Amino acid sequence: xxxxxxxxxxxxxxxxxxxxxxxxxxxxxxxxxxxxxxxxxxxxxxxxxxxxxxxxxxxxxxxxxxxxxxxxxxxxxxxxxxxxxxxxxxxxxxxxxxxxxxxxxxxxxxxxxxxxxxxxxxxxxxxxxxxxxxxxxxxxxxxxxxxxxxx
Numbered sequence: 001x002x003x004x005x006x007x008x009x010x011x012x013x014x015x016x017x018x019x020x021x022x023x024x025x026x027x028x029x030x031x032x033x034x035x036x037x038x039x040x041x042x043x044x045x046x047x048x049x050x051x052x053x054x055x056x057x058x059x060x061x062x063x064x065x066x067x068x069x070x071x072x073x074x075x076x077x078x079x080x081x082x083x084x085x086x087x088x089x090x091x092x093x094x095x096x097x098x099x100x101x102x103x104x105x106x107x108x109x110x111x112x113x114x115x116x117x118x119x120x121x122x123x124x125x126x127x128x129x130x131x132x133x134x135x136x137x138x139x140x141x142x143x144x145x146x147x148x149x150x151x
Contacts, residue, residue, distance in 0.1 A: 013045075013083040013105060013128070021118060022090040026101050026134055033086070034113045034125040037068045041126050045108050046078045054078065067110050068124055080108035086128060104131025 015033065017025070024030035035041040039060035047053055054060055063076045073079070083105040091098040106129040113119020113127065 011081065011083045012085045012087050012102075013081075014087045014089065016091060017088045019090055022088055022099070022101065024117070025088060025103070025130060026136060028132070028134060030117045031130050032114065032117060033088075033128040033130065034117070034119050035128070037064050037110065037124060037126055039064055042067075045081060045126050045128075046073075047081055049077050049079050070124070073110055083108070086130060100136070102135045103133065105129070106131055 017033070021030060021033070025033065035045070039056045042060050042064055043054045043056045054063070063078065066075065067073065085102055086105045087100060087102045089098045089100055109127050109129070110124055111127050113123060113125045115121055119125060
């Protein structure tokens with residue numbers, strides 16, 4: 001995952017994703033993306049309410065254990081980072097040469113995932129709720145053949 005800046009202070013969350021879920025998001029079938037509740041994702045998706053970054057250490061693991069077991073996010077005095085956009089790359093690395101889709105990041109929360117979208121039954125995830133429209137890019141250029149709006 002990379003964090004990029006767009007339009008001043010607006011942040012873009014950059015993620016790689018496999019083809020099946022890439023297509024499901026591009027066609028607006030899938031409206032959430034999941035990441036396991038692990039310190040790696042905690043430090044990239046959340047910060048302390050004071051604005052301080054969360055460090056990937058023993059404290060981060062304790063927060064993750066609590067979130068996995070059902071504790072609310074508010075118990076740990078953390079909040080999601082204010083990402084405005086999510087950019088998905090269809091591949092194992094970030095490259096402008098890969099097929100890319102962009103959508104709004106509506107919210108990041110902790111909740112049970114949807115099994116039809118790849119989540120395990122009864123498992124909690126960091127859930128990235130996606131916008132109602134998608135822009136597609138190929139080789140760094142907007143693709144007129146793949147811009148979808150949810151009706």
